[in-house]
Amino acid sequence: MKSVLAPGYYCSDGIHEKERERIFGRLWIFAGLKSFVSRPDGYISRRVAGIPVVVQNFDGQLRAFQNLCAHRQNPVQPEGFGTRPLVCGYHGWRYGCDGLAAVIPLHDEFYRFGESERRQLGLRPVHLREVGELLFINFAAEPLPITDQFSPALMEALASVSAAFDDEVLVARWRVKHNWKLAYENLRDGLHPRFVHTRSLALDVKFEPPPQPAEAPAGAAPTLADLSFGGPEGTFLQERHYGFHDHVERWGSTNAYFNWLLFPNTHVLTSDGGYSFSVEHHDPVGPGVTELTSYYMTARKKHPWRGSAAALVGYAKGAKVILDEDIAVMEAIQSGFHPAAADSVRGAYERDNRRVDAWYGAAMGTVEKEGA
Amino acid sequence: LKKESDATLLLAGAGPILDTCEAVWRRSQPGRTIVRFDLSTKNSFVYDISPLREYAPDRHVAFLALGNHAINFSRLKVMSDIRSAGYRMDRLLSPLASFVDTPDIGENSFIADGAAVGLNCVMKHNCFIGARAVLGNGVQLGHSVWIEPGAIIGDGAVIGDHTTVGKGVVIAEGTRIGRQCELLIFREYRGEVPDKSFYLPEFANPLRIYRAGAD
Numbered sequence A: 001m002k003s004v005l006a007p008g009y010y011c012s013d014g015i016h017e018k019e020r021e022r023i024f025g026r027l028w029i030f031a032g033l034k035s036f037v038s039r040p041d042g043y044i045s046r047r048v049a050g051i052p053v054v055v056q057n058f059d060g061q062l063r064a065f066q067n068l069c070a071h072r073q074n075p076v077q078p079e080g081f082g083t084r085p086l087v088c089g090y091h092g093w094r095y096g097c098d099g100l101a102a103v104i105p106l107h108d109e110f111y112r113f114g115e116s117e118r119r120q121l122g123l124r125p126v127h128l129r130e131v132g133e134l135l136f137i138n139f140a141a142e143p144l145p146i147t148d149q150f151s152p153a154l155m156e157a158l159a160s161v162s163a164a165f166d167d168e169v170l171v172a173r174w175r176v177k178h179n180w181k182l183a184y185e186n187l188r189d190g191l192h193p194r195f196v197h198t199r200s201l202a203l204d205v206k207f208e209p210p211p212q213p214a215e216a217p218a219g220a221a222p223t224l225a226d227l228s229f230g231g232p233e234g235t236f237l238q239e240r241h242y243g244f245h246d247h248v249e250r251w252g253s254t255n256a257y258f259n260w261l262l263f264p265n266t267h268v269l270t271s272d273g274g275y276s277f278s279v280e281h282h283d284p285v286g287p288g289v290t291e292l293t294s295y296y297m298t299a300r301k302k303h304p305w306r307g308s309a310a311a312l313v314g315y316a317k318g319a320k321v322i323l324d325e326d327i328a329v330m331e332a333i334q335s336g337f338h339p340a341a342a343d344s345v346r347g348a349y350e351r352d353n354r355r356v357d358a359w360y361g362a363a364m365g366t367v368e369k370e371g372a
Numbered sequence B: 001l002k003k004e005s006d007a008t009l010l011l012a013g014a015g016p017i018l019d020t021c022e023a024v025w026r027r028s029q030p031g032r033t034i035v036r037f038d039l040s041t042k043n044s045f046v047y048d049i050s051p052l053r054e055y056a057p058d059r060h061v062a063f064l065a066l067g068n069h070a071i072n073f074s075r076l077k078v079m080s081d082i083r084s085a086g087y088r089m090d091r092l093l094s095p096l097a098s099f100v101d102t103p104d105i106g107e108n109s110f111i112a113d114g115a116a117v118g119l120n121c122v123m124k125h126n127c128f129i130g131a132r133a134v135l136g137n138g139v140q141l142g143h144s145v146w147i148e149p150g151a152i153i154g155d156g157a158v159i160g161d162h163t164t165v166g167k168g169v170v171i172a173e174g175t176r177i178g179r180q181c182e183l184l185i186f187r188e189y190r191g192e193v194p195d196k197s198f199y200l201p202e203f204a205n206p207l208r209i210y211r212a213g214a215d
Helices: A012-023 A107-111 A115-120 A152-163 A180-187 A242-248 A310-334 A351-364 B016-028 B050-054 B069-084
Strands: A029-033 A041-049 A051-058 A061-066 A080-083 A099-102 A125-131 A133-136 A168-176 A205-207 A231-237 A256-262 A266-270 A276-286 A287-298 B010-012 B034-038 B062-065 B198-201 B207-211
Touching: A012 A276, A029 A041, A029 A051, A029 A276, A041 A276, A051 A133, A051 A168, A051 A256, A080 A242, A099 A125, A099 B010, A115 B016, A125 A152, A152 A231, A152 A256, A152 A266, A180 A256, A180 A266, A180 A287, A180 A351, A242 A310, A256 B050, A276 A310, A287 A310, B010 B016, B016 B034, B016 B062, B062 B069
Parallel strands: B010 B034, B010 B062
Antiparallel strands: A029 A133, A041 A051, A041 A080, A051 A061, A061 A125, A125 A133, A168 A287, A168 B207, A205 A231, A231 A256, A256 A266, A266 A276, A276 A287, B198 B207
């Protein structure tokens, strides 16, 4: 059956803008790890679908705002992570927990805002939720309940697995030349590892696409919460023991490759049954450009261990081999897209992708080829 | 105690760097007795130094030549184990290296052929300065810093403990490089490079390791 998403959905500026409004402007989007803002004045500053966002620790309380100073729209925090009060470097405006400008240096001499105007000067707030150690933000004025997006069972699993994350985290960034949706269609495709990762992942792990009914029951429109799921997905063909395993508290005891896919654009995994983890986040920069941020960490250390940085770098290098194989395919697909290209097709095993197609199409309000 | 230069040298290590150091030792001190130990390891982190214990610490001096720069802290740990066993550690300055004055060099440091060291440089224990590397004036190296051949470290640069500077890399004058970094991409580095930054050829962007609450 044909995909309901025509090639234009992957290469059109108009679709990209519409996604910013209807997908990234409405849903809960991964913003970072709580450990990065665990201390007072700790902050995460990044862009989400092009909008600069800051998550800031105010004496233990976490708050999120658009990272644009009310004065001249200068980013208040520099992009990245660190520990710094929420003070704009341009003219020294300092913001408090409520997002309002608590201090405007030299106000009475140079600005002279009226009292009521002065009281309203602040950063635009962004809703923030914690799911275990994962932070999610939402730009909507009245956001949907996060339980509409992630089922209670999934949130429980995420809280459990993320509680095992160590607080030493390696961060890697890539700018890839493909649409963000391709990455998740690929991750929901349990068949691809045996073709794309023949010399890497498929040597160690066997993935089986879950058995699928040929057709979804008529009228069973997917809910938003259906689009995010996860658990053990692959079995190890051979078990490997690495030195760092002895230094960490393993999460669980199941020898399996676990994936959790959080719609729209976050992937949590443990590829070694709970000894190490990664979180991948694909942020759309343009229709054909995506910023991929990967966080790598081991399970919590049993004791301080000086080899941990070397272990994380080794882990990142290994993960990159697999990522590069996927990215090469995604970029090749992207390079062939043009508005008049033929539609792709979805097989019976691609139920999860068909569900996402259907929900996405309805949310975007323009997909009319449902079930073609 | 014998003078370090007279005492029998226990030269321990593994890999090509051990061969390099042995050649430089024999060239620089042809009359000195050198006993070589190829250390065994199961994981490149922990090395077995027990063979040295047959030689009395009060009559022998040791030098450790390990080449795995990715685990510079591990090299320092092995050196500390040898010192804890009671051995003094020697320094190896190639006669083919050049010095403007007598640098302040920590134990078990090695300066290879053709390297050039400027005025008032300080390098702590267990540093490796590769062939033809250049250290400008007033350069400060922390413990277990690894400078690969041909690298150029500008005047006044400061490099943190356990950091590796790759082949031919240029560190601009006054630059501060943090601890446990790997600068393996051939380019010039300026300003400040935070702790645990990894510039690796496999990655277009640098990797950073963050620890909760630490910058």
